[in-house]
Amino acid sequence: MSFWHNRRVLVTGHTGFKGSWLCLWLERLGAEVVGIAQPPHTDPNLFTLLSPWPALDHRIADITAAPPLTALIAGSSAEIVIHLAAQALVPAGQRDPVGTFATNVMGTVHVLQAALALPALKAALIVTTDKVYADPDSGRAFEEADPLGGTEPYGASKAAAELAVDAYRAAYGARRIGLGSARAGNVIGGGDWSADRLVPDLVRALWSGEPALLRNPAAIRPWQHVLDPLAGYLRYLERLAEDPAHAPPALNFAPSDASARPAIDVVDRFVARFNDHPRWKSAGAPEYREAAILRLSAAKAIATLAWHPRLDFDTAVAWTAAWHAAHRHGDDMRAYTLAQIAHYEALG
Numbered sequence: 001m002s003f004w005h006n007r008r009v010l011v012t013g014h015t016g017f018k019g020s021w022l023c024l025w026l027e028r029l030g031a032e033v034v035g036i037a038q039p040p041h042t043d044p045n046l047f048t049l050l051s052p053w054p055a056l057d058h059r060i061a062d063i064t065a066a067p068p069l070t071a072l073i074a075g076s077s078a079e080i081v082i083h084l085a086a087q088a089l090v091p092a093g094q095r096d097p098v099g100t101f102a103t104n105v106m107g108t109v110h111v112l113q114a115a116l117a118l119p120a121l122k123a124a125l126i127v128t129t130d131k132v133y134a135d136p137d138s139g140r141a142f143e144e145a146d147p148l149g150g151t152e153p154y155g156a157s158k159a160a161a162e163l164a165v166d167a168y169r170a171a172y173g174a175r176r177i178g179l180g181s182a183r184a185g186n187v188i189g190g191g192d193w194s195a196d197r198l199v200p201d202l203v204r205a206l207w208s209g210e211p212a213l214l215r216n217p218a219a220i221r222p223w224q225h226v227l228d229p230l231a232g233y234l235r236y237l238e239r240l241a242e243d244p245a246h247a248p249p250a251l252n253f254a255p256s257d258a259s260a261r262p263a264i265d266v267v268d269r270f271v272a273r274f275n276d277h278p279r280w281k282s283a284g285a286p287e288y289r290e291a292a293i294l295r296l297s298a299a300k301a302i303a304t305l306a307w308h309p310r311l312d313f314d315t316a317v318a319w320t321a322a323w324h325a326a327h328r329h330g331d332d333m334r335a336y337t338l339a340q341i342a343h344y345e346a347l348g
Helices: 017-028 066-074 090-095 097-115 153-174 198-208 227-242 263-271 299-305 313-329 333-346
Strands: 008-012 032-037 056-060 080-083 123-127 178-184 186-188 212-214 220-225 250-253 260-262 280-282
Touching (some): 017 333, 097 123, 178 227, 198 212, 212 263, 220 227, 220 263, 227 299, 260 263, 263 313
């Protein structure tokens, strides 16, 4: 990945789970990273555990506030923009739909508008979700050409963000800047403590001694380790920068269909790593509708980028559990996380 050496990269949402993994990997690749985000919203959090950040230009900002965000983006001198900042939780979208739409739609518009003025910009990638698709409960794996939709605020706001990307495509194309959107499946990995997510709930149960509450043990999702979609984003951005006229406008990054498993399969494999895990109990009837089956096809990314998921389901859960076991043991988590990245790179 010599493309990234000395490359000036702007990452929004760099203090989050996926953003922290990405920034550490970009640092390893020799990129010059500017991060714009809110402070970490959990304690503990991965961003702090990976400190110090000797090569990161760390900025705190709210993407819903256009003037200060525009000034920070203008000062980044970025060649590549990766937009991860979002309200990324379905339950939080139910509790605060107005804030969710403000962050996920207008926040994205503010980033798109400000990035367009960067004189050296070569490519921008807007990261959304597998939940942008209109879901007829067919159980079929979604493809990029399927209709967008949303029956709850999080999914609908991300689908609306995809429409905003389309609205800016001509303006970016006129400047020969690659613009794409990436839709990933359910991401797991070490260092996620977000509320109302399966693995973080299992981790909190491990520390508290109280069983985790599961909303939908039978719900089928496309589980993948965080490094697989991140590898896809990096490869996609290379293509957007080098051949903007022919790069796909949107790509799914998902595991093989064999990794689309019920949530309980993740639970069973994770808790088996810890003899003292208190396991789980039912959270009762869900307060809102969630799809029973969600699958995503990555055939287009495989065909156009020669990208492929490197970690199967069992390995993805094993790496996640091993990371949290190391953290519980008091290991140096920056060194441990870098070692997992190096191991992933070596898989080829």
